[in-house]
Amino acid sequence: MKFEVDLEKQIEKDIEDLHNMGYAQELYRAIGGFSNFAITFSIISVLSGLMMLYGYGLKLVGPFSIWTWVVVSFFQIILALALGEIVSIYPLAGGVYKWTERLSNEHLGWFCGLFSLLGWLACTAGIEFGLGVFLSSYLGFDHTNLKIVLIITSIIIILHSLINIFGIKIVAWFNDLSVNIHIIGVIIIVILLLSFGQRNPISSIFNTGEMPVDTMFFNFAQALLMSAWTLTAFDAAANVSEESINPSKVVPWGMIFAVLASVFLGSILLLSLNLALPDIDKTLNSGIPAALYVIFNALGPTMYKFVTAFILLAQFAAGLSSQTVLIRILYSFSRDDNISLSKVWKYVSPRYDTPIYSIFLASGATFLLCIFAAFLPAITSISTLGIYFSYAIVLAAGLLNRNKIIQNRGPFNLGKYSFLIHIISFLWALFVTGIMIIPPIGNSGRTFIIILIVLIIYYMFVMRKSINTKIE
Amino acid sequence: MNFEGDKSDGHTDIIITKRITDDFSKKKGLKKYLNFKNLWLIGMGAMLTGVFSHWNIGLSEAGPLGFLIAMILTAVVYITFIMVMSELSVHLPYAGGPYACARLAFGKIGGYLAGVATLLQFICASAIIVKIMTKYYILIFSEESVIAFAVLIFLFLLVIHLLEIRIFAVVQNIIVFCALSLIVLFFLGTSDVINDFNFFNLFAQPFRLEDVGSALPYAVWMFFGLEVISVAAEETNNSEKNISVSLILGVITTVIICFTILYFVIAAYKKGIVIEGKFPLLNLINTVQSQDRVLLATFTTLGLSTFFASLNGFIYGYSRQIYSLSRAGYLPHFLSKLHPVLQTPYLSIIIPGVFVVIMAYISTYQFLFVFTVFSAVIMYMLVIISFFRIHKYESLFFRQKKFYYPSVITVFAAIVLSLILFVIILNYFFICLKIFLIWFFLILYYYIWAQNRIQLEAPEESRAISARVKMRIELK
Numbered sequence: 001m002k003f004e005v006d007l008e009k010q011i012e013k014d015i016e017d018l019h020n021m022g023y024a025q026e027l028y029r030a031i032g033g034f035s036n037f038a039i040t041f042s043i044i045s046v047l048s049g050l051m052m053l054y055g056y057g058l059k060l061v062g063p064f065s066i067w068t069w070v071v072v073s074f075f076q077i078i079l080a081l082a083l084g085e086i087v088s089i090y091p092l093a094g095g096v097y098k099w100t101e102r103l104s105n106e107h108l109g110w111f112c113g114l115f116s117l118l119g120w121l122a123c124t125a126g127i128e129f130g131l132g133v134f135l136s137s138y139l140g141f142d143h144t145n146l147k148i149v150l151i152i153t154s155i156i157i158i159l160h161s162l163i164n165i166f167g168i169k170i171v172a173w174f175n176d177l178s179v180n181i182h183i184i185g186v187i188i189i190v191i192l193l194l195s196f197g198q199r200n201p202i203s204s205i206f207n208t209g210e211m212p213v214d215t216m217f218f219n220f221a222q223a224l225l226m227s228a229w230t231l232t233a234f235d236a237a238a239n240v241s242e243e244s245i246n247p248s249k250v251v252p253w254g255m256i257f258a259v260l261a262s263v264f265l266g267s268i269l270l271l272s273l274n275l276a277l278p279d280i281d282k283t284l285n286s287g288i289p290a291a292l293y294v295i296f297n298a299l300g301p302t303m304y305k306f307v308t309a310f311i312l313l314a315q316f317a318a319g320l321s322s323q324t325v326l327i328r329i330l331y332s333f334s335r336d337d338n339i340s341l342s343k344v345w346k347y348v349s350p351r352y353d354t355p356i357y358s359i360f361l362a363s364g365a366t367f368l369l370c371i372f373a374a375f376l377p378a379i380t381s382i383s384t385l386g387i388y389f390s391y392a393i394v395l396a397a398g399l400l401n402r403n404k405i406i407q408n409r410g411p412f413n414l415g416k417y418s419f420l421i422h423i424i425s426f427l428w429a430l431f432v433t434g435i436m437i438i439p440p441i442g443n444s445g446r447t448f449i450i451i452l453i454v455l456i457i458y459y460m461f462v463m464r465k466s467i468n469t470k471i472e
Numbered sequence: 473m474n475f476e477g478d479k480s481d482g483h484t485d486i487i488i489t490k491r492i493t494d495d496f497s498k499k500k501g502l503k504k505y506l507n508f509k510n511l512w513l514i515g516m517g518a519m520l521t522g523v524f525s526h527w528n529i530g531l532s533e534a535g536p537l538g539f540l541i542a543m544i545l546t547a548v549v550y551i552t553f554i555m556v557m558s559e560l561s562v563h564l565p566y567a568g569g570p571y572a573c574a575r576l577a578f579g580k581i582g583g584y585l586a587g588v589a590t591l592l593q594f595i596c597a598s599a600i601i602v603k604i605m606t607k608y609y610i611l612i613f614s615e616e617s618v619i620a621f622a623v624l625i626f627l628f629l630l631v632i633h634l635l636e637i638r639i640f641a642v643v644q645n646i647i648v649f650c651a652l653s654l655i656v657l658f659f660l661g662t663s664d665v666i667n668d669f670n671f672f673n674l675f676a677q678p679f680r681l682e683d684v685g686s687a688l689p690y691a692v693w694m695f696f697g698l699e700v701i702s703v704a705a706e707e708t709n710n711s712e713k714n715i716s717v718s719l720i721l722g723v724i725t726t727v728i729i730c731f732t733i734l735y736f737v738i739a740a741y742k743k744g745i746v747i748e749g750k751f752p753l754l755n756l757i758n759t760v761q762s763q764d765r766v767l768l769a770t771f772t773t774l775g776l777s778t779f780f781a782s783l784n785g786f787i788y789g790y791s792r793q794i795y796s797l798s799r800a801g802y803l804p805h806f807l808s809k810l811h812p813v814l815q816t817p818y819l820s821i822i823i824p825g826v827f828v829v830i831m832a833y834i835s836t837y838q839f840l841f842v843f844t845v846f847s848a849v850i851m852y853m854l855v856i857i858s859f860f861r862i863h864k865y866e867s868l869f870f871r872q873k874k875f876y877y878p879s880v881i882t883v884f885a886a887i888v889l890s891l892i893l894f895v896i897i898l899n900y901f902f903i904c905l906k907i908f909l910i911w912f913f914l915i916l917y918y919y920i921w922a923q924n925r926i927q928l929e930a931p932e933e934s935r936a937i938s939a940r941v942k943m944r945i946e947l948k
Contacts, residue, residue: 188653196765196769298766299766300765300766300767302660302661302761302764303764303767303770305660306656306657306660309656
């Protein structure tokens with residue numbers, strides 16, 4: 001009984017805090033600490049991310065690609081700490097968009113938000129399209145037939161949209177389930193691979209394949225995409241801040257625990273895959289994702305079907321969470337009238353407490369992206385680029401306006417290490433963005449320039465005058 | 473303090489107030505932690521051993537079609553029982569479960585009989601599972617370490633129960649997950665060899681009615697176990713809703729699993745695959761996937777989890793049943809003592825645990841099997857008849873005025889249960905004589921010792937008394 005009273009008081013306080021930041025409570029505040037952790041953990045989704053991109057790293061640097069995970073993990077933990085400090089001050093739907101807006105101005109916030117939006121759109125499309133490919137193959141369809149893949153992808157998008165329409169509680173339930181699926185799935189895969197599939201010594205993790213030494217740095221940097229795309233998007237929890245209870249505290253901790261848990265599970269998963277890795281060329285030319293081939297080869301067809309069911313479920317949950325976040329960013333944008341037709345997108349259904357038109361828009365845009373960029377690495381590059389560039393913007397805004405962070409520190413703060421952590425995080429986010437766009441490593445430079453030009457045109461001719469400048 | 477019993481004259485007032493029962497619950501209450509998912513997993517865990525082992529003896533006795541008929545009959549009984557139990561548990565959310573229902577309908581002796589039947593069912597089921605588990609262990613590992621293995625596992629599970637309820641729930645979640653994975657692996661492993669033609673072809677085979685009768689106890693063995701949920705009410709949040717929903721979802725899952733397994737087994741049927749051995753699923757996988765060593769090793773190892781899950785469920789069941797019966801004074805009162813910090817009924821867990829080990833050691837498999845099924849059938853009958861009685865005399869008792877489980881089906885279930893009881897007595901007459909003797913002493917114990925020591929402030933008792941008083945007032 002006392003617990004219920006405390007909870008009620010906390011929710012009242014959260015709503016008051018939101019009012020003080022200039023917004024009314026429109027979404028349903030029901031997510032607790034564990035569910036907040038779960039939504040981030042579910043999107044990071046080591047089971048789906050690493051399984052789909054393991055071959056990408058393997059092709060570039062062989063089993064040595066496991067070290068990209070180590071490097072990325074180290075910097076992502078630091079990045080999570082930096083973003084955690086900011087979200088503790090501004091626990092608002094919209095995440096980096098709102099933080100940048102508060103730390104600098106609405107115009108920079110708008111640019112940051114659109115990059116974030118684009119990143120999340122591509123992230124959602126990447127997961128859903130990846131699931132479409134995988135599910136087609138699992139169900140025995142021809143997964144190279146784009147039509148079939150797109151039909152299955154569209155069914156997945158519709159299912160995600162329906163769940164998002166019917167309420168945040170169902171999403172939270174799925175995310176909680178996803179945590180179990182990830183933990184159990186990884187443990188099962190690791191135990192089985194170590195028990196039955198081990199064929200390489202532990203020293204194989206230093207094997208760089210047949211890669212020439214002079215291209216080592218470039219290949220390794222390129223292979224960072226595998227880890228950087230998987231272990232990202234942990235600002236997800238921040239986007240459901242307005243639906244969380246005591247967000248200033250649970251959101252930063254949710255982010256950090258999600259990263260730490262993912263780092264651990266990802267490490268043991270990659271290690272067991274490397275130890276069970278058969279001939280690299282055969283693995284890469286098998287016609288199915290490399291990690292799945294390793295599992296198939298080590299465990300046989302029946303166990304393969306069993307284990308991959310976990311991966312499918314994990315991907316489904318990750319796609320759902322990703323779409324939830326995308327919708328919240330859209331909602332946040334439209335609430336500030338910072339996107340065309342905002343009135344439509346910001347409408348919250350009184351029946352379900354969810355922004356239903358934002359859901360339709362998010363679903364439609366995801367489907368379109370799947371059609372136009374129906375190639376997984378291309379989608380994941382856009383996703384990584386968008387999300388990391390938005391991190392770089394918000395961290396730059398934080399560094400340029402240190403006073404705002406120091407004066408408004410929330411319950412989660414980094415104390416005297418704050419500046420150092422922020423500057424390392426900023427350089428890291430900039431570095432990842434750089435390797436995505438700068439040749440010879442990155443191949444998204446052209447995409448980046450096109451996106452930038454389109455955004456600038458949209459800003460100059462449509463949004464510049466109408467961007468909301470009321471918020472102080 | 474002077475408490476009034478449910479004397480039939482009805483002239484004295486009841487002085488058991490809500491405050492008294494609340495105080496009683498506070499002193500003797502269990503910790504509320506379980507949710508709907510935990511309950512479902514406890515129930516599923518308890519039933520899984522039946523699905524994994526020994527039911528195929530019924531299949532070999534009655535043939536595929538005969539066993540299918542036996543299963544359909546048993547499913548009707550079991551669904552009826554669970555529906556009735558879920559309805560009653562809304563109004564009687566106590567650790568007593570079936571005892572609370574029969575107590576309301578038939579008074580103290582009725583409650584005692586139902587409680588003891590439930591208890592015997594859970595204890596005998598625990599003992600038989602220990603026995604089967606050791607056999608399984610010998611089959612896949614060796615005979616040398618089997619005693620150490622059985623003792624270690626049993627001790628581990630007892631310790632889990634002695635700790636907080638949440639630890640038990642987490643462990644049960646993990647174990648049942650492994651056990652359910654086994655079922656999924658079975659479906660995946662046999663999906664390539666199943667053949668609809670085999671399945672439908674078997675309907676053409678002859679069967680004898682008496683063989684269907686003989687198979688009924690094995691069909692009961694396959695289904696039973698879900699009822700452990702009914703004793704979890706006092707440890708469940710929002711128990712009025714959660715117990716009911718988890719029972720209904722549990723029975724749906726159970727029926728789907730049992731019939732799908734039967735379909736797979738029959739559809740993959742080849743002479744000699746299923747009939748032999750006491751672990752039909754393992755035998756079938758072993759035959760159809762003999763080359764897949766990873767699958768076989770995983771499947772065999774996961775097989776152990778079905779026993780752990782069931783044992784864990786039944787230990788929970790018997791400990792709560794003993795706790796409620798001893799709290800109400802039917803069994804020695806000291807058994808209901810709770811640990812002051814952990815709030816677990818530690819003596820209700822440990823003492824019967826020792827008894828389970830002794831029973832597993834000295835009793836034969838057949839005796840334990842017959843005793844388990846016999847006790848289960850008695851309990852099902854008592855609950856169904858209690859439902860009739862409560863429905864007749866206290867129709868306002870039910871949550872929906874129109875709640876109406878077709879009486880034809882309920883009567884049919886009671887008839888099938890009588891048939892099963894008759895078959896058991898007929899087929900295992902000498903074992904039944906021993907069981908009757910045990911029951912005789914238990915009833916004797918009640919009249920000599922227990923009936924004068926009933927604690928009327930126990931929730932099951934006070935609920936029954938207040939319902940009767942209410943009924944008397946309404947009748948006046």
